[in-house]
Amino acid sequence: MGDLVPSNSSLQLAHAAEVANQIAAQGTFNQYRARLSTHTLRAQDADFVRWSRYLEAMGMENSHVAWNEDPRHWKHVSWGLIEGFLQWQSNAGYSLATIARSLATIRAYCTHATRAGVIAPEAMALIQTIHSPHPDSRAGRNKDAQRPTTRRGAKKANPTRISREQARRLRDNHPDTPVGRRDALLMCLLLDHGLRSSEVADLQVTDLDLAQGVLRFYRRKVHMTQTHRLSRATLRAAQRYVEAGDAPANGILLRTIAKPYSQKLGGPINAVAIGGLVRRLGVRIGLYRLSPHDCRHFWATRAAAAGTDPIALQEAGGWNDLTMPRIYIERAAIANARVQLGADLDE
Template sequence: MSRKKTASHLSDQKAAALLPLAQPVLVGVVRERQGTPPAPEEEGTGEGLGALAGEDLDLLRRIADMADLYAQHEVFARYHRRQAHNTRIRQLWDLKAFATFCLEAGARATGVSLQTDVATLTQALFLEASTWRFVSAGLIQLFLSWMERQGYAIDTMNVRLSTLKRYCRLAADAGVLSQEELYRISRVQGYRHKEGRQIDRQRAITRRGAKKAEPNLLTEEQAAWLKGCHDLSTPQGRRARVILCLLLDLGLRVGELVALQVKDVRLSRGLLRFYREKVDKEQTHRLSADCLQALRAYLPDVASERYLFPGYKGRHISARLVEYLLKDLGDQLGIDHLSPHDCRHYWATYHASRQRNLAQLQQAGGWNSPAMVLRYYVASEIANEGLFPSPGPED
């Protein structure tokens, strides 16, 4: 094959590879061009070659325009494919709050209600880069002020600001936002911890919703009661005991707990192997004596099931069901809004107070960074330990 034919063959291959990327309208453009017969004056003349090159250049420009539109959409889609399900859900809630603010602000500024609704604007912000053309640094700054007046927690405000900045960077990558505007947006600052405390002192409402500002601190006696208070004559009671033992003794996240499968339990070896989505890894944990005892009584109940805690139509139980269970048990103990995370907090604090190896505790807890683990160490230590003699027995 000659060099000229080889180059032509490679060009055809590249063109064929490009076509599936674009939408059907692009294929229509190419077919339209391929089906256009040459003008009579172009046949056999040197002038025809110049005219044909001009038409090809125009076609290539049209292809490039279509590719730009496709790339705009693909920037968001590619980002979403790389994110965990829970991350996408959390970002949707963040964007819903931003959409709510934008519609309220638009109605106040213009005196006219926008035709779109919150759900439609939220979906557009989540899926379409072109929607972000109207976003500016000033608008995001006003959104922060709006959340402050609405009484959102400082951490919530910071997380939502981070989400908006992320989507603005994606929009800039898609060519929707200018680099100058992106720089201005990047300069919008959230709240440091000390600043947040000052703001909370000056506003009447500091949190929205039922989520607690601080976790409930469980004692060892309360943890023991939570593991042993169940009616073991019923499948529900045996299931509840396993749930509490795994939460309190292994520090599982509620999402990790409900996704456990029967095959993950290796009872003969006293091990539990499971996937941690937050750090994207599988881990094997040794089961505590309480966990082993609870599982021996419970596993016959789910011997034919896929999930350790089966739910409706072959699925596992929801995290909300576990939250309801903890809330009911907390009410019996006089603890307001006891949650699965309170159990994880108890597990981490218990081991941090006993000066466990930091790297081992980080791995067992499924954290990517030791920063979170250090918070438990700091919270459990006595700041002036060693400055005074220990009290005697008579004290």
């Protein structure tokens, strides 16, 4: 039997397959990022800034490359390098949540770089063995307790607690000015409805139906549209904001100030600006490091304490599952409510 020689058609197919793989490899990051929300992309890009600073501290030249664009930059990334990144962040005082998220980001791009043929499967197998403890796990709590440095990162380990009186002041104590009326509506949406900052930033003028007293809005994080019946305070604040002419004729509902220290409203406000505004409003009443998420935490805790069932809380809060609602409800429960001790010792 003679030697088997590949036919021209087989060679052409092999060449075409290789070219197709190269094209797909170059576009793998773009395809992956196209599926992500703006919030996730922003968080990942922040992880890459820290990743570049870590590599720079390790003595790597040209560490500030487009890690989110070209798989070829990942060729020499190893499990040891990633382990070092996690330890570097821990030493710098970043929160466990931030460290865990950065690991998820790095692993995701390593996975796509492996698909692109840049990282060897054996190297990727070792990268997959890297773990970072969840902040609420026993290992996470132990690790957090051993760290001497102050926590850094976008998320705090624990929410800033808001009392009912502080919530009332945050919601109701605002001057009758364009900025004051905007701030009142903003805090009502955060404290009475538990909206995320991105959801507030996305609100359109047409989402408000003052005649029906409802708000129809889109939750981009979970890709759903919901309707909330406005609380009395929110309806009152929305009416004042609209009737005073503070709301634009169309487009984004809430607006930023026209210039520093101005009482005039300008263009649309974004989620970052909302975070800064909430922090300043908190300082005004003695609450430091207050965030929009703290307001959402207050809303969910209040609802759970009032007896809201998990499914109703999940739907109203826009969660994909019952995990978070159950946590809030379990925290609100009296742990020894069903414990029977019999007669009192004094009897």
